[in-house]
Amino acid sequence: MTAPLLEARNLARTYSVSRGPFRPAGVVHALADASFTLEPGRTLAVVGESGSGKSTLARLVTMIERPSAGSLTIDGIDIARADRATLKTLRRDVQIVFQNPYGSLNPRQTIAQQIAEPLEINTDMSAADRRAEAVAMLAKVGLRPEHADRFPHMFSGGQRQRIAIARAVILKPRILVLDEPVSALDVSVRAQVLNLLADLQDELGLAYLFVSHDLSVVRHIADEVLVMYLGRAVEQGDSEAIFSAPKHPYTEALLSATPSADPERVRNRIVLKGELPSPFAPPSGCAFNPRCWKRVERCVAERPPLAEIAGRKAACWVAMAEAGTNSREAAVPA
Numbered sequence: 372m373t374a375p376l377l378e379a380r381n382l383a384r385t386y387s388v389s390r391g392p393f394r395p396a397g398v399v400h401a402l403a404d405a406s407f408t409l410e411p412g413r414t415l416a417v418v419g420e421s422g423s424g425k426s427t428l429a430r431l432v433t434m435i436e437r438p439s440a441g442s443l444t445i446d447g448i449d450i451a452r453a454d455r456a457t458l459k460t461l462r463r464d465v466q467i468v469f470q471n472p473y474g475s476l477n478p479r480q481t482i483a484q485q486i487a488e489p490l491e492i493n494t495d496m497s498a499a500d501r502r503a504e505a506v507a508m509l510a511k512v513g514l515r516p517e518h519a520d521r522f523p524h525m526f527s528g529g530q531r532q533r534i535a536i537a538r539a540v541i542l543k544p545r546i547l548v549l550d551e552p553v554s555a556l557d558v559s560v561r562a563q564v565l566n567l568l569a570d571l572q573d574e575l576g577l578a579y580l581f582v583s584h585d586l587s588v589v590r591h592i593a594d595e596v597l598v599m600y601l602g603r604a605v606e607q608g609d610s611e612a613i614f615s616a617p618k619h620p621y622t623e624a625l626l627s628a629t630p631s632a633d634p635e636r637v638r639n640r641i642v643l644k645g646e647l648p649s650p651f652a653p654p655s656g657c658a659f660n661p662r663c664w665k666r667v668e669r670c671v672a673e674r675p676p677l678a679e680i681a682g683r684k685a686a687c688w689v690a691m692a693e694a695g696t697n698s699r700e701a702a703v704p705a
């Protein structure tokens with residue numbers, strides 16, 4: 372059996388943070404435990420509120436930071452043990468597109484120069500070849516090649532994100548990390564950029580790790596979904612299964628918050644109370660329990676493991692009890 376393109380096993384990342392002159396430094400568990408695989412041509416969406424650990428996960432996968440624990444392998448090669456030459460190749464395989472297409476482009480360089488820059492750093496192609504490649508890439512992302520010598524401010528938000536995507540794929544990576552790639556864009560252009568990403572994936576066989584706080588954005592693009600809450604996966608698996616019948620109350624709440632024209636859904640909308648708890652002092656048991664309307668005693672006492680429920684994994688005592696995966700007494704109201 373061949374190794375997955377990308378495999379994360381029990382990935383974790385902590386940060387030491389000063390909490391003031393008279394208090395000991397605290398440790399933030401930005402990412403407590405994430406495991407998943409990613410294959411060519413597939414999209415894994417990582418979803419959760421701000422602070423759930425999505426960007427931390429994106430930084431680990433792009434090798435911008437190292438994990439505190441767990442492992443990350445590409446083609447079975449553990450990146451923590453790879454030598455420098457191997458690591459250089461692996462880094463080329465993973466590229467990232469950030470949320471803000473304004474911040475990620477240099478205002479003083481033409482877009483052809485910026486799209487070609489990774490080729491300049493990583494290859495020995497001639498300047499003419501690099502430019503030709505950049506211009507061809509412009510056409511591929513739906514921009515007119517004759518605009519190659521324009522500067523970023525001459526483009527709209529959606530066009531700038533196309534430029535950032537062109538720059539990210541010019542080295543022919545195999546994995547693209549998309550960190551909220553359409554969140555800063557007008558709703559009217561979101562679908563166009565998502566369609567471009569889908570086309571590029573078909574054409575280039577790219578694997579996407581798609582980070583978003585909004586389930587409605589990933590609905591049509593994700594093959595699998597990883598729902599994060601306070602650094603941990605609470606529900607994970609096949610997108611179809613999760614969208615049609617979420618098992619974790621947090622996923623239910625996120626889904627119910629997505630825009631809908633269905634009056635039934637609007638009436639039954641779940642409004643989450645309270646904020647995401649402090650990552651310095653996560654609640655005992657299930658971290659979601661203080662906000663959960665289905666909470667039972669066990670949720671406060673014991674953290675639920677990710678368990679197989681109805682074709683996906685979910686970490687919820689109540690869902691486990693309902694599915695008969697665990698003992699019935701799990702569902703005693705608190």
Ligand SMILES: Nc1ncnc2c1ncn2[C@@H]1O[C@H](COP(=O)(O)OP(=O)(O)OP(=O)(O)O)[C@@H](O)[C@H]1O
Nearest residue numbers: 386388399401420421422423424425426427428650
């Ligand atoms: N470099 C850092 N130093 C200290 N704490 C950090 C650092 N990076 C992230 N954190 C903390 O880790 C937690 C997870 O942050 P992360 O940015 O991964 O979440 P997120 O889900 O991506 O949120 P957002 O959408 O706001 O970026 C947060 O509590 C954050 O404050």
